[in-house]
Structures are given as C-alpha cells and as structure tokens.
Amino acid sequence: xxxxxxxxxxxxxxxxxxxxxxxxxxxxxxxxxxxxxxxxxxxxxxxxxxxxxxxxxxxxxxxxxxxxxxxxxxxxxxxxxxxxxxxxxxxxxxxxxxxxxxxxxxxxxxxxxxxxxxxxxxxxxxxxxxxxxxxxxxxxxxxxxxxxxxxxxxxxxxxxxxxxxxxxxxxxxxxxxxxxxxxxxxxxxxxxxxxxxxxxxxxxxxxxxxxxxxxxxxxxxxxxxxxxxxxxxxxxxxxxxxxxxxxxxxxxxxxxxxxxxxxxxxxxxxxxxxxxxxxxxxxxxxxxxxxxxxxxxxxxxxxxxxxxxxxxxxxxxxxxxxxxxxxxxxxxxxxxxxxxxxxxxxxxxxxxxxxxxxxxxxxxxxxxxxxxxxxxxxxxxxxxxxxxxxx
Numbered sequence: 001x002x003x004x005x006x007x008x009x010x011x012x013x014x015x016x017x018x019x020x021x022x023x024x025x026x027x028x029x030x031x032x033x034x035x036x037x038x039x040x041x042x043x044x045x046x047x048x049x050x051x052x053x054x055x056x057x058x059x060x061x062x063x064x065x066x067x068x069x070x071x072x073x074x075x076x077x078x079x080x081x082x083x084x085x086x087x088x089x090x091x092x093x094x095x096x097x098x099x100x101x102x103x104x105x106x107x108x109x110x111x112x113x114x115x116x117x118x119x120x121x122x123x124x125x126x127x128x129x130x131x132x133x134x135x136x137x138x139x140x141x142x143x144x145x146x147x148x149x150x151x152x153x154x155x156x157x158x159x160x161x162x163x164x165x166x167x168x169x170x171x172x173x174x175x176x177x178x179x180x181x182x183x184x185x186x187x188x189x190x191x192x193x194x195x196x197x198x199x200x201x202x203x204x205x206x207x208x209x210x211x212x213x214x215x216x217x218x219x220x221x222x223x224x225x226x227x228x229x230x231x232x233x234x235x236x237x238x239x240x241x242x243x244x245x246x247x248x249x250x251x252x253x254x255x256x257x258x259x260x261x262x263x264x265x266x267x268x269x270x271x272x273x274x275x276x277x278x279x280x281x282x283x284x285x286x287x288x289x290x291x292x293x294x295x296x297x298x299x300x301x302x303x304x305x306x307x308x309x310x311x312x313x314x315x316x317x318x319x320x321x322x323x324x325x326x327x328x329x330x331x332x333x334x335x336x337x338x339x340x341x342x343x344x345x346x347x348x349x350x351x352x353x354x355x356x357x358x359x360x361x362x363x364x365x366x367x368x369x370x371x372x373x374x375x376x377x378x379x380x381x382x383x384x385x386x387x388x389x390x391x
Contacts, residue, residue, distance in 0.1 A: 030082035044297040066342075070225075076110050077191060077231035083218040089211055092117050094151055097351065100157070107164035109189050110231070112172040115151035116201065116215065118208040129277045136281050136374060143277075152201060153177070154215060155222070156194045159231060159255065165190040174188065179219075183228045191228040193217045241345055248310055248338040251322055254336050261362045264300040266385055268378070270357050273307045274320045276352040280328075286377035287330035289382075293345075299382055303334035306352070312336045357385040365389065 034168065061072045070085050072079040094117050099110035109182065118127075123146045128139050153176075160174060162185065168174035169181070177194030184191045201212035247257045261267050270286055272279035290301040305321045308314045318336075323333060345356070345364075354370040355378075367386045373381070 007190055020109060034204040038168055038232065051318045064159060073112060073157070074229075074375060075233045076112060076159050077159060077229045078112070078193075079229075080157065083221045084213050085218040086222065089215060091122065092119075092208075092211055092215075094148070094155075095351075096148075103194045104161075107160055109159040109161050111156055111158035113153055114155040115148070116154045116212055117147075117151050119206050120205070121150055125277055129280055136285055136372075139281055140372070141234075152196065152204075152212070154196045154200070154212070154218065157226070158194060159189045162186065162188050162190055165192075171347050181223060181226075183226060185336040186230060189231070192225055193226055193371065195223070202379050205237050209292045230233070241358075241364040244358065244364075245339055246338065246343055246344070248304075248335045248341075250335050251305070251308070251318060251325075256333070258362050260300075262300065262360050265298040265360060265389065266300075266382065267358045267360075267367065268294070268299060268382060269358060270301060270303045271306060271346075271349055271356075272303060274305065274317050274324060279353040280324055280379075282353060282372040282374075283324065283328040283330055285378065286371075287325075287332065289375055289378055290332040294382065297382065297386065299386075301332040303330075303332065304337055304341075305334055306337045308336045310336045345370070355381075359383065359389060 061070045065081075069082040069084075070079065075153055095112060096115070097110065097112055099108040100106060101110055103310075104132065126141060128134070128142050128146070131139070134142065156175070156177065158175060164174065166186070171180035171192065171194075172178060174180075175192060175194040178197050180192055180194045182190060182192050188214040196216065198213050198216045201209050243258075244261075245258045247255070250256050268286075270282075272283070274280075286301060292299065303325075305317075307317045308321050321334065324330075349368075351369075351370045351374060355364045355373070359365050365388050366381075369378075369381055371381075
C-alpha cells in the first residue's frame with residue numbers, strides 16, 4: 001500500500017501549501033549511503049543537451065524563494081519552483097513519497113509524486129475523514145481503495161538506482177511516465193523528472209479536465225526550474241538539531257518555548273495542518289496515547305499547527321484547529337507556527353504530518369516519522385526512542 005503524504009510547501013504562501021521550502025539539501029559526503037562517488041553529467045534523451053549539476057550544489061531555499069514557491073527536498077536532491085498555476089490549484093494536488101532507500105533490490109531509491117485529484121475524489125476523501133463510524137485503520141483502507149488508487153499521477157521527481165537505470169529498456173518503462181528528463185547520474189543513483197501528458201485526463205469531468213490541462217501546460221516551466229544535488233539522508237539532517245530553541249504561543253495565546261522539553265523524558269512533536277486529512281486521521285490516536293500509555297512512560301505530546309501562525313490573522317484556521325482537537329478528545333498542548341521555526345527544525349520537514357521525538361534538552365532522538373501512524377505504531381516508535389536514550 002503506497003504511503004500518501006500531504007506535503008508542506010511554504011508557510012509564507014497562502015495555504016501554507018505543501019512541502020517545507022526551507023529544507024536544506026546539502027550533499028552527503030562521498031561514501032555515504034545516499035550516493036557514493038561523484039555525480040556526472042549526462043545527455044538529456046529528449047533535447048540532446050548536456051545536463052547535470054556539480055555534487056557540491058547546496059539546495060537551500062531563501063525566504064524570498066520560499067515566498068515565490070520554491071521547494072527543496074534534500075533527501076532526494078531536488079529543488080524546483082511550483083508554477084503559479086500549480087500554486088493556485090493545490091487543492092487538486094496530492095503529493096506523496098515512495099521508495100525505501102534501505103531496499104537495495106528495488107529499482108526506485110526514493111521519489112516524490114504529485115497525483116491529480118478530481119473534485120469527486122476530494123469530496124469522497126472528506127466524507128471518509130468525517131465518517132465517525134469508521135476506525136482510523138478503516139479510514140486509511142477506504143482512502144487507499146476509493147481515493148488514492150483513482151487519482152492520476154501527474155508529476156514526479158525521482159531517484160532511481162544506477163543499476164536499474166542502466167538495465168532499463170526505456171525511461172518510459174522505468175518511470176511509468178510518457179515524458180522524462182534525466183538531470184544527473186551519480187555513482188549509485190540517477191535523478192529523473194517525469195510527467196504525464198494531457199491525454200491522461202481525458203476521462204475527467206469537464207471542469208476537472210480543464211484544470212488538469214492547465215497544470216500540464218505549465219509543467220515545462222516547472223521542469224526548467226529544476227536543480228539537483230547529491231541527496232542527504234534525513235538522519236544526517238536531523239542530527240543538526242541540538243538544544244532546539246523556539247518561541248511561540250498556544251492556541252489560546254499563552255507563551256510557549258523550549259523549556260517545555262524539560263517537563264518530560266521525551267516529547268513527541270507532531271507537525272500538522274488543519275487542511276491535511278492524514279493529520280486529522282491520526283490525532284484521536286495521539287490523544288489517547290497522551291492520556292494513557294505516554295503519561296505512564298513520561299512522554300508528552302506537543303502539536304504544531306502550521307496553518308495557524310503567530311501574529312497572523314488566521315481566525316478560521318484557529319477555530320478549525322480547536323474543533324478538530326476537541327472532536328478528537330485531544331487535550332495535549334498545541335501551539336501556533338512561528339516563522340522563525342523555518343530556521344531550525346522546519347528545514348527538515350518534508351511532509352504533513354511529520355512527527356519527531358525530542359529529549360528533555362531539545363535534541364532530536366531518532367529519525368523523523370513521515371505520514372500518519374496508528375496508535376500501536378506510535379507507541380512502538382516512542383518505546384524505541386526511549387531505548388535510544390539509554391535511561
């Protein structure tokens with residue numbers, strides 16, 4: 001079952017959009033598991049151009065770039081700018097990650113795909129999320145069957161293993177996309193950008209078909225903006241978070257800062273947004289854990305609501321956040337997003353929901369958890385982090 005992720009773009013954009021654009025994509029050292037050996041240039045099979053980037057390229061996104069829709073994904077080594085048409089149609093786009101870097105036998109190392117969601121699927125997803133008769137597991141299964149499997153894959157930035165690339169009969173068979181552009185070939189991985197054609201949406205209702213065509217029409221602009229670098233693992237990135245300091249306010253306006261970490265042996269930081277359906281699915285389970293198992297283990301929960309910002313007029317989002325938490329029975333602390341968080345932890349947030357664990361000093365413990373999880377899964381993750389502390 002593919003893991004769907006609603007992605008954070010940029011907090012500065014109107015809807016907080018999707019993937020965090022301030023993520024740092026510094027290249028890994030030679031010999032790292034994310035790509036041994038230098039990157040080499042390659043000839044684009046469609047244009048004949050010599051392409052590729054030097055391995056030292058740093059995929060940082062400045063605040064100015066973030067406001068212009070630039071995204072950077074260090075774990076796959078891509079940076080690109082979403083066209084205006086895509087930013088304006090984010091409600092119809094469902095980004096998600098696929099691939100397991102630890103599976104050496106898989107052709108795909110890791111990637112980020114964008115699926116197009118027609119209006120009927122969006123409405124179906126909302127009905128599933130709001131169905132109180134379904135358990136969280138049932139909601140996930142129903143979303144997989146009725147929603148995600150019926151979406152149209154429109155765009156992808158992908159890392160394929162070099163061996164799979166070398167053996168492939170064609171890029172079309174390797175990527176399952178009709179249009180492909182190779183950006184760089186490294187010792188272990190190959191950067192490929194792929195996209196659909198307009199015909200992929202020919203069975204859509206008229207309104208949705210027009211929107212799909214609009215997105216396809218602007219893909220060329222998106223592809224031209226792409227920059228690549230050697231990928232850096234998320235664990236390497238998160239290792240940079242030590243003694244995390246921040247200041248913000250809770251949903252009632254009371255000040256909150258890093259001193260909260262000292263109140264428990266471990267803090268589970270859950271980063272979410274009110275418009276993120278997978279985020280909403282997992283909150284009841286997190287709420288139950290916070291009241292029971294976590295309390296017994298000296299673990300607290302801190303939620304960060306990314307589309308409710310400090311010093312911004314987000315009354316509708318604030319009201320919705322409180323409603324979501326109330327309906328989920330969540331009494332654990334939730335705080336507003338502060339833009340200064342982009343300079344630290346949020347550099348490494350790639351998707352909603354993302355969860356990280358921190359010790360009493362504000363140091364990240366273990367890898368981040370991307371995507372929704374069940375109660376049992378979160379409990380296992382938490383127990384593993386406690387074991388890492390060695391107390």
